[in-house]
Amino acid sequence: MSMSVIVAAASEGSTGEQFTFWTCAILSVIGALGLVLSRKTVHSALFTALTMLNLAVLYIANDAPFLGLVQVIVYTGAVMMLFLFVLMLVGVDSSDSLIETLKGQRLIAVLLLAGFAVLLILTLGTALTGTQSVGLVAANEEFGGNVQGLAHLMFTTYLLPLEVVAALLITAALGALVLAHRDRWTPKLDQEALSRLRMERYAETGAHPGPLPNPGVLATSNAIGTPALLPDGSPSELSVPPPLRGESRSRLAAETTEIDADVTEVREIAEGKETMRPKALRDVDGHTDLAEVYPEEKGD
């Protein structure tokens, strides 16, 4: 439903507004109850976001389209995401303890607030039932729209509060920076210190100081799990990424025997014991016999 439709339905005071109100009211109360009753903090945050979105629709239905959009952008967009961000930093599984530190606090709190709610609803209900809204159509028309009307008020009558609030926002941003800042306790490691550290570790434990070798690129396979061959033909374990190294040592071993077979084959070819020609070609009828190509071997 587009915003203009909601505004039009709302300004008529029609069943359209009734429908919008009851839908959003029920959903926002569900969200509020979910905030209080959820055991997991992330669920609480998501229920709060639900309430705020529904309140945004109610603002729009109340002839306040600007505030409705600000609600979506500032509350659901910025504030709730900030909450979720801090939740992730603090640890999602930080849940409440169920032990009451003050005896009977819960009971007293619920009783007091039930009384408060009854008082509030009864007084406001009796005071306001039967009153008709003047409506904001005239006020919005005066300067050409809701946003223009708000801007006019904000930059004339409420100019000083606006400036103060701007100062407040900057102070809050600075305050958050100062509060969240943490001084470094140890000096930052630069390139020289890191290389010194690496050489010390090499001297003590013999750990490889340089970058790790690449995985093997062989005739049979160049997969990431294939070990590179050292000059003596043995596979280098360092060339295989640690996860593959630890998890499937058996596969590594199987591939190593395969590679060994390849190496012996290549070595045999180099020593002239076997031809490079594929076996299939060699077996074809009428193909030149090996003995004719290498007559000197035949003579042995």
Added chain:
Amino acid sequence: MDPSAYIILSAILFTIGAIGVLLRRNAIVVFMSVEMMLNAANLAFVTFARMHGNLEGQVIAFFVMIVAAAEVVVGLAIIMTIFRTRRSVSIDDPSLMRN
């Protein structure tokens, strides 16, 4: 539509927020409950603005939103700092002033 419906919804949301502040122990949930109370007050402001045919209520609601945003930023930074030193976000734990 009758403004009393909106005002009663606002009262209900405010009360639920207050219950959250009083009953929950996790600082972040308490903080979200405070936000809920501020939002309920905002709904009342917006409804009154329409009831009186005057935009000033909406301006006040806008200022409330800005102040709430500033409050969230500083409050969450404080929660972070407390969490860093005490490894907990329970508001019962920092009871150093007791006794």
